[in-house]
Amino acid sequence: EIVLTQSPGTMSLSPGERATLSCRASQSVSSSSLAWYQQKPGQAPRLLIYGAFTRATGIPDRFSGSGSGTDFTLTISRLEPEDFAVYYCHQCGSSPITFGQGTRLEIK
Amino acid sequence: EVQLLESGGGLVQPGGSLRLSCAASRFTFSSYAMSWVRQAPGKGLEWVSTIRPTGAYTYYADSVKGRFTIFRDNSKNTLYLQMNSLRAEDTALYYCAKLRGSGVSECPDYWGQGTLVTVSS
Numbered sequence: 001e002i003v004l005t006q007s008p009g010t011m012s013l014s015p016g017e018r019a020t021l022s023c024r025a026s027q028s029v030s031s032s033s034l035a036w037y038q039q040k041p042g043q044a045p046r047l048l049i050y051g052a053f054t055r056a057t058g059i060p061d062r063f064s065g066s067g068s069g070t071d072f073t074l075t076i077s078r079l080e081p082e083d084f085a086v087y088y089c090h091q092c093g094s095s096p097i098t099f100g101q102g103t104r105l106e107i108k
Numbered sequence: 109e110v111q112l113l114e115s116g117g118g119l120v121q122p123g124g125s126l127r128l129s130c131a132a133s134r135f136t137f138s139s140y141a142m143s144w145v146r147q148a149p150g151k152g153l154e155w156v157s158t159i160r161p162t163g164a165y166t167y168y169a170d171s172v173k174g175r176f177t178i179f180r181d182n183s184k185n186t187l188y189l190q191m192n193s194l195r196a197e198d199t200a201l202y203y204c205a206k207l208r209g210s211g212v213s214e215c216p217d218y219w220g221q222g223t224l225v226t227v228s229s
Binding site for chain 2: 032033037046093095100
């Protein structure tokens with residue numbers, strides 16, 4: 001099983017700042033099978049990034065994904081008030097399919 | 109836009125059964141793989157099961173294998189999850205998710221709002 005470890009667990013930043021979220025895999029993940037989701041309280045997850053770096057439809061360009069192998073990063077260049085949420089990385093290329101434990105991005 | 113509407117959740121005793129449904133619309137349901145993903149209260153996301161477009165191939169997490177069955181009716185644009193021998197640890201919000209393609213190595217791109225399953229005596 002591929003274990004995805006996200007860091008930090010919680011991140012406190014202010015609007016306008018840059019956020020860098022990390023996702024480390026216990027073994028190599030195909031870049032085509034790495035995604036990032038945003039989840040707000042009481043809502044379903046929303047796809048932000050797939051294939052490690054491709055933005056999903058309608059996702060603002062302040063969101064970007066990068067990385068390969070075992071290390072992946074989600075960057076939010078300038079935080080907007082609506083970006084404060086929980087973020088999950090996810091690998092769907094190796095069974096069992098796994099999610100990271102999440103990074104909570106909170107307003108400082 | 110894609111719509112996924114789950115139903116069938118509720119309160120069930122340990123050892124009981126439930127069948128979840130997910131009504132899909134605004135996309136060609138029969139062309140896409142589909143998954144169930146659950147989220148225990150206050151916890152993260154856990155993959156449960158995936159089914160390929162024709163229904164011929166299914167995949168399960170070890171935690172539900174032998175107890176849960178995923179199936180679909182492409183004529184009704186509906187995905188199902190039959191859950192038997194339910195345990196307290198199955199308590200969660202169950203999401204239906206559409207995968208980006210027909211293969212099981214595709215990640216979900218759309219999610220329903222979820223249906224809550226509570227297993228308790």
